[in-house]
Amino acid sequence: MSGLEAAITKVAEKISCPELLDLLRLEEFNESHTSLPEPEGATDQADPSLPIQDTHEATAQAWQVVNDPKSGPAVIPSTVVSEVATHQTAPSADPRKDLICLGLIPAGAAEACFATYSHRLDHFVYRILDTPQSLSEIRQRSPLLTAAVCAVGALHVDSDHFAVCYREFTQLASSQMFSKKHSLDDIRALIVGAFWLHDISWTLIGAAVRIATEMRLHRCVVKPQVSSRDWYLQTRLFCLLFVCDHHFSVAYGRPPLTPRDFDYPTVADAFSRCAFATEDDSRLLSQVEIWSLSTKIYYMVGIDTDESLPKSSLPQLQRLSIAIDSWRADWSGRFLTSERIGNYPNQGVKLHYHFTKLYLCSHAFRGAHDPASDSYNISEELEDFANLAVHSATSILRHVVEDVEFQSFLNGLPAYYDTMIPFAVVFLLKVLAKDSPAVRVDRAGTYSLMERLSFTLESITAQMPKQHLLSSVASSLRNVVDSGRQSDKHTPQLTAMPGSAQSLENLNDIHDFQPMYDANFITNFDFFGPQLGSLDSTFMEYSNG
Structure with a gap:
């Protein structure tokens, strides 16, 4: 390293400029090391150092109309216009390097x-x-998948390397936008990021669905080949894509990107006959089934939350409720205890049942607010659904508070859980805020349960990385609960639990918290607004000051 480079390094360290340090390390590496060999089946990731005009010339293409003699008249329209490479020689670029290289x-x-x-x-x-x-x-297989796994892993071990892994992953994922060649590992990497990196989940899953569609993974579902390992891997990857997509679409008031007519029975039957299938695949199929039901709920109720559900929707509402109950009966207690994650497979069935039941039955409150009496006037036909929603929300909170094993899972579960738990809290606060003769709820007991949940999450997240979404949820939840209880004239003030009176400022001092989102992001969350997407808008509102 030259004297000038050494001086710049010292300046970068002094002013804490990681970007400059990363650049200097890269230059030093290029001078003294060779890169990893190109892995087999690699994707064509764009080299940011390659001039744009050279990249365009390297991938210049022509198009021609073709008439495939092997196909009939009923073909996909675009197949008659075929892409023809012009065989131009691309400028040589450096082989791909991962974040370790x-x-x-x-x-x-x-x-x-x-x-x-x-x-x-x-x-x-x-x-x-x-x-x-x-x-x-x-x-060897994929720098993108390497970066995704390292970023998500770092997020859960309070690693100082999360920021640089996250930055490298997003840069590599961005380079996939205009790439014309992809691998299954590209889709895996984007799904890994989407499940846990909450702030970019929707962007990642959108890219993953596009790539999977281009690779025609959706066709595996309709043409089972149970003896083919390639079919098995592609089909289960599409199932993972389906589940991940629904984590960040239906629950946020967005239409799913994957097909709504997923042929679950065909896939379930094929997997039951596939020699490669494992118990993890059974768990995955259970998720495909419950999210297929959630999709039906989404398209039944729509997103106009200002209007009451029409009476004509009641039979379908009842059928969906019965289907959710049947799903729980089919899958409860069915899975073995995992060596890696304990009894989570069975606990996940219970939690997803209550998440889905709450999502369905909460719509009984749509359009029910009467401004004149400041109460909920719920029709007799929907009273049972309203009370089922309260029951499921309460069950979610109680499970988190009372099950110690489940508490150990929270620093590891995908971001969907970190959304649904506060969703249940805010739902109950909204219900308690108005009078409703039709709704049976123990006010004092419910506030006490929410107080215990706040204390539990504060304890759990005390040792979690500050960038984790649940850290922001935990630090803001107490403010929301306290505010709701103080404004409720029907409920006497509760005594704070031991240790819970510690202020947010003290918590931040002790644990050096710097949440990704402002600690009060949940305060103005409007449950009866456009589904759970309000959480995102509230995040941004507080983040922007």
């Missing part, structure tokens, strides 16, 4: 992040990595 993270730290992900987190979401693998195998 670039010196962005030490190999030992990357191994720790990978172990956290592969040994624990991956099992919460039914295994995205297709086979038991080492970090070196992942590196």
Whole structure:
């Protein structure tokens, strides 16, 4: 390293400029190391150092009309216009390097992040990595997947390397936008990021669905080949894509990107006959089934929450409620205890049942507010649904508070959980805020339960990374509950639990919290607004001051 470079390094360290340090490490690496070999089946990731005009020339293409003699008249329209490469020679570019080769993270730290992900987190979401693998195998296959696994792993071990892993992952994911060649590992990487990186989940899953569609993964569902391992891997990846998409679409008032007519019975039957299928696949199929029901709920109720549900929708509402009950009966207690994640497979069935039941039955409150009496006037036909919603919301809170094993899962579960738990709290606060003769709720007991939940989450997140979404949820939840209780004239003030009176400012001082979102983001969340998407808008409102 020259004297000038050494001086710049010292300045960068002095002013804490990681971007400059990363650039200097990259230059030093390029001078003294060789890169990893190009992995087989690699995608064509764009080199940011390549001039735009050269990239365009390297991929220049022509098009021609073709008449395939093997196909009939009823073909996909676009297949008659075929792309023809012009065989231009592209300027030579450096082989791809992953974030370890670039010196962005030490190999030992990357191994720790990978172990956290592969040994624990991956099992919460039914295994995205297709086979038991080492970090070196992942590196050979995909720098994008390597960055995704390291970023998500770092997020859950309070690692100082999260920021640089996150930055590298987003840069690599961005380079996929105009790439014309993709692999299954590209989709896996985007799904990994979408499940846990809440702030970019919707962007990532959108890209993953587009790539999967271009690769025609959706066709695997309608043409089972139970003896083919390739069919098995592609089909289960599409199932993962379906579930991840619904985590961040239906629950946020957005239409799903994956097909709404998912042929669940065909896939379930094929997997039951597939020699490669495991219990993780059964768990995955249970999620496909419950999210298929959620999709039906979404299209039945729509997103206009100002209007009451028409009486004509009552039979369908009842059928969906029965279907959710049947789903729970079919899958409860069905799974073995996992070596990696304990009894979560069965606990997940219980929580997803209550999440879905709450999502369905909460619509009984739509358009029910009477401004004249400042109360909820719920029709007799919807009274049972209103009370079922309260029951499910309460059950969610009670499970988090009372089940110690489940509490150990919270630093690991996908971001959907970090949304649904506060969703249940705010729903109950909204219900308690108005009189409603038709709704049976224990006011004092419910406020006490929410207080206990606040204390529980504060304790759990005290040792969690500050960037984790649940840290922001926990630090703001007490303010929301306290505000709701103080404005409720029907309920006497409760005594704070031991240790719970500690202010948010003191918590931040002790644990050096710097949440990704402002600690009060939940305060103005309007439950009866446009689905759960209000959480996102409230995040942004407080983040922007």
